[in-house]
Amino acid sequence: MSGLALPLRGVPLRSSRMAERNATVYWRLWYMFVSGFFEPLFYLLSIGVGVGDLVGGVTVDGRTIPYESFVAPGMMASAAMNGAIFDSTFAVFFKLKYMKLYDAIVATPLTAQQIATGELLWSMFRCGAYATAFLATAALLGFVESSWGVLAVPAALLIGFAFSAAGIALTSFMRGWRDFDFINLALIPLFLFSATFYPLEVYPRALELVVQVSPLYHGVELIRASMLGDLSWSLVVHVVYLLAVGVLGIVVAGRRLERLLLH
Numbered sequence: 001m002s003g004l005a006l007p008l009r010g011v012p013l014r015s016s017r018m019a020e021r022n023a024t025v026y027w028r029l030w031y032m033f034v035s036g037f038f039e040p041l042f043y044l045l046s047i048g049v050g051v052g053d054l055v056g057g058v059t060v061d062g063r064t065i066p067y068e069s070f071v072a073p074g075m076m077a078s079a080a081m082n083g084a085i086f087d088s089t090f091a092v093f094f095k096l097k098y099m100k101l102y103d104a105i106v107a108t109p110l111t112a113q114q115i116a117t118g119e120l121l122w123s124m125f126r127c128g129a130y131a132t133a134f135l136a137t138a139a140l141l142g143f144v145e146s147s148w149g150v151l152a153v154p155a156a157l158l159i160g161f162a163f164s165a166a167g168i169a170l171t172s173f174m175r176g177w178r179d180f181d182f183i184n185l186a187l188i189p190l191f192l193f194s195a196t197f198y199p200l201e202v203y204p205r206a207l208e209l210v211v212q213v214s215p216l217y218h219g220v221e222l223i224r225a226s227m228l229g230d231l232s233w234s235l236v237v238h239v240v241y242l243l244a245v246g247v248l249g250i251v252v253a254g255r256r257l258e259r260l261l262l263h
Contacts, residue, residue: 014110018118019125022087037133040079044072044138060199061230065145072143073152073224074196076134080127080156081163081190081216087123088167089183093174096260106261113254120164120250127160128153138227146229155226159219162242165249166215172256190216215245 057064095101102115110118131153138144167183174180193207194216200208211217218238225235 015114015117015121017110018105018115019122022119022122023125037130039082040075040130040134041137043078044068044075044134044141044143058199060224060228063228063230065228066143068141068143069145069228070199070224071197072138073227074194074220076131076138076152076156076227077159077194077216077219077223078191078196079130079134080159080219082187083127083130084123084160084163085167085183085187087126088119088164089171089174089180092119092168092171093177093180096171096257102257102261111254112258112261116168116250116253116257119168120161120253123164123167124157124160127164128157131156131160135227144227146227148229148231149227151226151231152223155219155222158222158239158242158246159216161246162215162219162249165246165253167249168253169249169256172253172260190214195220215242218242 055067058067058070059065060070102112105115106112135144135149135152139149170183193203193211194214195211196216200211200217203211218241222235222238222242225231
């Protein structure tokens with residue numbers, strides 16, 4: 001038993017060193033970190049408040065709520081996704097291909113899997129910071145309908161976990177900057193067609209099935225249920241889906257980094 005535990009000793013601490021390194025860098029580039037707070041807020045104010053006056057109320061599970069309260073969870077989920085994708089794709093690719101940072105780090109006691117996990121931890125920290133700030137702002141504006149809204153932050157972290165892990169895994173297959181066009185191409189429909197702006201029921205049945213495959217859809221549903229106070233056991237499906245995407249992504253990311261760095 002002790003022989004099995006020994007290789008795992010210090011693993012979380014070592015992974016956190018990678019996250020600590022990123023935090024140190026962003027401390028000097030604080031304006032890049034802070035700028036991520038404003039984009040979703042501007043979206044919320046322009047689409048939620050502006051369009052909300054035209055749309056009026058939205059019916060969710062037989063209950064009519066203001067459009068601002070409906071769209072705010074979608075904006076929060078999208079902010080979590082975008083923050084996670086930026087750190088796990090563009091930043092990781094630059095460190096891997098140009099800075100050769102991981103080549104130097106893998107010569108230390110950190111393994112490729114711990115490097116991937118460290119990048120994941122940092123991405124989730126950034127995602128959680130944005131989510132907390134967004135939730136506080138939405139609450140001040142009166143867009144949070146229930147005190148259960150505090151659960152929206154853990155839900156956002158789940159989104160960050162899924163998209164960060166998947167982003168690192170996908171980045172390990174990237175050959176050059178042009179390949180990132182495919183990521184941008186995927187993010188736009190995810191943003192628009194994940195029940196972000198409209199209830200799932202308004203989509204055609206065929207498109208409903210496509211939307212339900214989207215990890216962002218599951219994140220939106222979790223955050224919306226939290227902010228509206230509509231909690232039920234059915235939400236476990238969304239949690240399991242995001243966890244499955246994240247676990248698969250981080251396993252693939254670790255193996256791919258190991259192959260790239262050690263072979």
